[in-house]
Amino acid sequence: MSGETQVDWPACTVEDCRGRQVAAEGRCLAHTTKDEREAIFAQIASGAAVIAATGVRFTEELLADLLAALPSNNDGVPSLRDADFRLAVLPTLDLQAATLVNAKFDGTSFHGEAGFAEARFQGEVGFVEADFRGDAEFAGTNFQDDAWFRDANFQGDASFDGANFQGDATLGWANFQGDADFDGAIFESDAVFARASFRRTALFGGAIFQRDAEFVEATFQGDAWFREAMFHGAALFRGAILQSGAEFAEATFQGNARFIETSFQGGAVFVGATFEADARFVKASFHGDTVFRGATFQRPIELGPMAVAGTLVLDGIESDQPMQLELAAWRLSCKRTRFRAGGHLRIAWAEISLDDAEIPAPLIISLHPPAQELSNRVCWLVQPESKAEGFPAPLPSLVSVQRADIAGLVLADIDLRNCHFVGAHHLDQLQLTTADVFHRAPQLRVRPGNRGRQTLAEECRWRQTRPGSRGHRWRHTTSEEFLPSLLAGVRPPGPAELAAIYRQLRKGREDAKNEPGAADFYYGEMEMRRHAPNTPRAERLLLGLYWLTAGYALRASRALATLVLLLGSVIVLLALWGLPTSSTPAAASLSITGVPPAQRVNLPAQSTPAMPDGPMLDRLTSAGRIERAARTALGVVVFRDTGQQLTTPGRYIEMAGRLLGPVLLALTLLSIRNRVKR
Numbered sequence: 161m162s163g164e165t166q167v168d169w170p171a172c173t174v175e176d177c178r179g180r181q182v183a184a185e186g187r188c189l190a191h192t193t194k195d196e197r198e199a200i201f202a203q204i205a206s207g208a209a210v211i212a213a214t215g216v217r218f219t220e221e222l223l224a225d226l227l228a229a230l231p232s233n234n235d236g237v238p239s240l241r242d243a244d245f246r247l248a249v250l251p252t253l254d255l256q257a258a259t260l261v262n263a264k265f266d267g268t269s270f271h272g273e274a275g276f277a278e279a280r281f282q283g284e285v286g287f288v289e290a291d292f293r294g295d296a297e298f299a300g301t302n303f304q305d306d307a308w309f310r311d312a313n314f315q316g317d318a319s320f321d322g323a324n325f326q327g328d329a330t331l332g333w334a335n336f337q338g339d340a341d342f343d344g345a346i347f348e349s350d351a352v353f354a355r356a357s358f359r360r361t362a363l364f365g366g367a368i369f370q371r372d373a374e375f376v377e378a379t380f381q382g383d384a385w386f387r388e389a390m391f392h393g394a395a396l397f398r399g400a401i402l403q404s405g406a407e408f409a410e411a412t413f414q415g416n417a418r419f420i421e422t423s424f425q426g427g428a429v430f431v432g433a434t435f436e437a438d439a440r441f442v443k444a445s446f447h448g449d450t451v452f453r454g455a456t457f458q459r460p461i462e463l464g465p466m467a468v469a470g471t472l473v474l475d476g477i478e479s480d481q482p483m484q485l486e487l488a489a490w491r492l493s494c495k496r497t498r499f500r501a502g503g504h505l506r507i508a509w510a511e512i513s514l515d516d517a518e519i520p521a522p523l524i525i526s527l528h529p530p531a532q533e534l535s536n537r538v539c540w541l542v543q544p545e546s547k548a549e550g551f552p553a554p555l556p557s558l559v560s561v562q563r564a565d566i567a568g569l570v571l572a573d574i575d576l577r578n579c580h581f582v583g584a585h586h587l588d589q590l591q592l593t594t595a596d597v598f599h600r601a602p603q604l605r606v607r608p609g610n611r612g613r614q615t616l617a618e619e620c621r622w623r624q625t626r627p628g629s630r631g632h633r634w635r636h637t638t639s640e641e642f643l644p645s646l647l648a649g650v651r652p653p654g655p656a657e658l659a660a661i662y663r664q665l666r667k668g669r670e671d672a673k674n675e676p677g678a679a680d681f682y683y684g685e686m687e688m689r690r691h692a693p694n695t696p697r698a699e700r701l702l703l704g705l706y707w708l709t710a711g712y713a714l715r716a717s718r719a720l721a722t723l724v725l726l727l728g729s730v731i732v733l734l735a736l737w738g739l740p741t742s743s744t745p746a747a748a749s750l751s752i753t754g755v756p757p758a759q760r761v762n763l764p765a766q767s768t769p770a771m772p773d774g775p776m777l778d779r780l781t782s783a784g785r786i787e788r789a790a791r792t793a794l795g796v797v798v799f800r801d802t803g804q805q806l807t808t809p810g811r812y813i814e815m816a817g818r819l820l821g822p823v824l825l826a827l828t829l830l831s832i833r834n835r836v837k838r
């Protein structure tokens with residue numbers, strides 16, 4: 161010890177001793193004679209203030225003598241009045257259940273265990289800058305007035321479990337190098353742990369803070385355990401750093417919860433926590449999964465801006481108040497969340513799951529790039545492999561609304577290429593403010609300006625399971641690394657379910673007067689009906705023809721091609737078998753026999769048009785026949801008139817042409833109209 165330390169008591173005259181002068185020649189208790197010492201102990205035994213200990217370096221023997229001299233009650237429990245141990249050096253101390261009035265241990269060094277379990281401190285007690293080199297035992301201790309532990313240094317474990325602080329508890333700047341155990345402690349007045357440092361586990365499980373709990377800029381290197389803690393006043397964690405896990409499960413925040421600029425470097429668990437007042441996580445950052453599953457918010461939820469390098473879990477939260485969330489994260493899970501009053505979720509990057517969610521009121525989910533400051537603080541959010549090509553990096557992706565009621569859902573700049581819709585309710589009411597958020601179907605021929613129809617991820621997955629080249633073509637539309645982790649183990653729906661999903665989405669697009677979107681979903685719906693095993697065989701055949709000939713009246717070129725094909729076929733068939741040998745009927749001649757006025761007119765029997773003969777090739781290469789065939793075919797298929805005389809097979813060809821021609825013509829016109837509408 162340095163003799164230069166300034167002390168506010170007359171210090172011992174022995175060199176390097178800071179003990180208070182209590183004996184002749186300015187000597188302290190440690191340097192008294194035996195007689196002087198016994199006289200001092202006699203005074204203490206009679207109830208005098210214990211001032212002789214100030215600054216004294218105690219040996220075990222001297223401390224034992226002092227404790228033996230203390231007056232005690234019937235149970236043999238000692239009591240100390242105005243005990244002043246400031247800057248004293250103490251070996252192992254046992255004052256279990258003792259009563260200490262106005263005790264001062266500021267700057268005291270406890271070289272062994274400091275045993276104050278079940279002790280009662282009456283009046284202010286100071287342990288400011290105390291140095292606990294062994295374990296500090298304050299379990300069940302009762303502090304009836306303010307307790308000062310500012311800058312205290314706990315080198316061993318500090319046990320305050322079940323302690324009761326009736327006055328202010330000031331542990332700011334305290335340094336806990338071992339475990340800090342405040343389980344079940346009761347802080348009846350303010351609890352200040354500002355800038356405290358917890359090197360190992362900090363236990364506040366079930367602790368009760370009846371007024372403000374201040375952990376501003378505190379550092380938790382081990383787990384921070386606040387399970388079932390009760391904060392009646394404000395819980396202030398501004399700027400705190402929690403380097404390991406943070407457990408606030410079932411905690412109750414009756415006052416404002418302030419986690420402003422708090423850094424959670426492990427995960428954070430708020431499962432089942434109750435926030436009765438405002439919960440603020442402004443600029444909070446989380447380096448692991450952050451779980452609010454089943455938490456209760458009694459005020460409007462306003463979370464963020466915050467960043468989570470993991471999954472933010474809001475599963476099972478029920479809110480009658482609008483929810484505002486500003487979040488940059490890898491994943492956002494809102495399974496079974498009830499957004500009864502809607503709200504606005506501003507998201508960057510995250511894969512979002514709304515499985516089984518309930519969204520009856522307008523809930524907007526939109527892209528919101530994080531502020532530069534938060535971006536810089538959480539640069540670990542930006543993964544080098546960008547999430548998707550063709551989209552700006554922070555585009556969030558909705559991956560599931562399975563079984564959710566999404567009547568109020570509005571999506572703005574949200575990627576839906578991996579979204580799974582099966583079982584969703586009110587899909588037709590889904591509002592998309594951005595076009596082009598779905599997969600595009602792969603095309604046989606890549607043409608500029610034609611990107612293929614919008615396709616659901618679920619259809620892509622289903623098609624990938626089909627054998628051979630049909631499935632292979634779809635294989636590159638999604639890839640396994642694209643499969644979001646929130647969707648692990650999801651069974652892709654079959655074509656029948658997909659048709660229902662497409663139908664609802666189409667209805668939504670139609671209601672929104674979004675014709676191109678509706679057309680794509682209609683195509684998907686028809687495709688899925690065509691492939692669905694529960695569609696009747698005849699209907700599947702019809703759908704197949706419809707698809708083949710006209711692309712469900714959405715592919716003008718296909719319908720036109722079919723029409724041309726029909727025309728060509730009719731021409732060829734007519735040329736081969738339909739036209740009689742001669743283009744002009746045999747001139748009618750009649751002969752009159754007998755004498756007028758009674759005469760008989762004999763008309764020659766009308767000859768049936770003769771079937772053409774000769775080689776087939778000649779019939780097709782005869783310019784006259786082809787010209788006649790083309791004229792007749794056009795008359796049959798497109799126009800309604802044909803004066804051409806035909807053979808019997810020719811008339812059947814004509815009938816077939818008359819039947820199919822108008823249908824295909826109508827389909828072509830319809831397809832063109834559907835194209836133009838875009």
Ligand SMILES: [Zn+2]
Pocket residue numbers: 172173174177178179187188189190191
């Ligand atoms: Zn001395």
